[in-house]
Amino acid sequence: MSVQPTTWVEGPAHRPVARPKGLRLAWGRNAPAYLFLTPWLIGFFGLTLGPALASLYLSFTDYDLIQAPHWAGAANYVRIATADPKFVAAMKVTFLYVALSVPLKLIFALAIAMMFNRGIRGLPIYRAIFYLPSLLGASVAISVLWRQLFASDGLINLVLWQLFGIEGPSWISNPNYSIYTLVILSVWQFGSPMIIFLAGLRQVPTDIYEAANLDGAGPVRQFFRITLPLLTPVIFFNVVIQTIDAFKAFTPAFVISSGTGGPINSTLFYTLYLYQEAFSFLRMGYASALAWILVVMIATFTAISFLSARYWVHYDD
Known part of the structure; x- marks a missing residue:
């Protein structure tokens, strides 16, 4: 066993203290890495962890962005739990949106990915075209365009009237x-999970399908017995990522409802309600409490997903 060389320095009581040279050598070797990590460390502690801890403190205060925050204890959380009907309405709208948009988006993305996996000419071009909505869908411009499409005199109602003689409702203003x-x-922005599904489908060995064909298994049975089980790690990843994104959705609801949450709070997303409390009514302490409840909800869903993954996600090992 080799012994690291040490240097001797004077301790507080003039006793020799051993300082390993290996530690200094390791620091010297890693100093460039820490230097390059400095911008990330500044961003993490100054723009992420620091504001998060400040928000946690403000959630226990009464703060209006003008006067100094006053300690209020758990008053904000008690009001959320007992005396805030808009919180309940925002929760219902958000959970309905998550429950509908995430499964439909993933089903649509998987269907398109399986079509592309068969091999078509110009696949990179189609893949880029189908991925484009994922880049533009969360923008303000697309939200404005969507509001115009579904207005009472928009393109959707025009097509319904011209082709089918149906007088469509005002989709935006009707709760x-x-x-x-x-x-x-949200479903229109299926490009990102589609690309991930396509990458997962390319990893499924073709000899498994060949063996299934020899055994007489049809396409439907191959899908449920081969494709889905081998694709469960990718499905798990997409479910977690898309659900978190759905909980954080803000721009479409803000633009389409003009920041009001729609008729009778029908599009009052949780993030939109949080924004109203923080910047419309200047109840920053209350909004911070709402933000931390959202963090807890997302963390709870993620933890449940990982705990349940052992029962339905199949890995190679």
């Missing part, structure tokens, strides 16, 4: 339909 326009907008 029975407004949330579904946002779900359609």
Whole structure:
């Protein structure tokens, strides 16, 4: 066993203290890495961890962005739990949006990915075209365009009238339909999970399908017995990522409803309600409490997903 050389320095009581040279050598070797990590460390502690801890403190205060925050204890959380009907309405709208948009988007993305996996000419071009909505869908411009399409005199109603003689409703201002326009907008942004599904399908060995064909298994049975089980790690990844994104959705609801949450709070997303409390009513302490509840909800869903993954996600090992 080799012994690291040490240097001797004077300790507080004039006793020799051993300082390993290996530690200094390791620091010297890693100093360039820490130097390059400095911008990330500054961003993490100054723009992520620091504001998060400040928000946690503000969630226990009464703060209006003008006067100094006053400690209020758990008053904000008690009000959320007992005396805030808009919080309940925002939760219902958000969970409905997540429950509808995430499965529909993933089903549509998987269907398109399986079509592309068969091999078609110009696949890179089609792949780029189908991926483009994922880059543009969350923008303000697309949200404005969506509001025009589903307006009472928009293109959707014009097509319904010209082709089928149906006089469509005002999809945006009608509380029975407004949330579904946002779900359609979310499903339209299926490009990102589609690319991931396509990469997962390319990893499935073709000899498994050949053996299944020899055994007489049809396409439907191959899909449920081969494709889905081998694709479960990719499905798990897409479910977690897309659900988190759905909980954080803000721009479409803000633009389409003009920041009000739609008729009768039908498009009052949780993030939109948080924004109203923080910047419309200047209740920053209350908004911070709402933000931390959202963090807990997302963390709870993610933890449940990882705990349940052992029962339905199949890996090679």
